[in-house]
Amino acid sequence: MPIYELHCQSCHRDFETMAGINQESIACPHCRSTETRRLISHTHFRHADHWVKDMMGAMHRSKERDQLKKEAQQSIG
Numbered sequence: 001m002p003i004y005e006l007h008c009q010s011c012h013r014d015f016e017t018m019a020g021i022n023q024e025s026i027a028c029p030h031c032r033s034t035e036t037r038r039l040i041s042h043t044h045f046r047h048a049d050h051w052v053k054d055m056m057g058a059m060h061r062s063k064e065r066d067q068l069k070k071e072a073q074q075s076i077g
């Protein structure tokens with residue numbers, strides 16, 4: 001499964017995601033900002049094992065994340 005690397009322009013940290021890449025904005029897992037930008041267009045599998053474990057947790061938290069996304073959109077206006 002492809003993993004995308006993104007950079008948060010709010011807290012200036014990099015993170016990876018493989019879900020929701022088709023969204024217009026991806027919320028930063030560190031500060032919840034949606035001021036993120038995709039760094040690279042190619043895929044890679046660095047830290048894949050670690051990431052899959054995170055993803056499993058993220059799936060369980062999907063409802064929570066949807067709520068956070070709504071809040072983020074509201075804050076942007």
Ligand SMILES: [Zn+2]
Pocket residue numbers: 008009010011012013028029030031032033
């Ligand atoms: Zn951030």
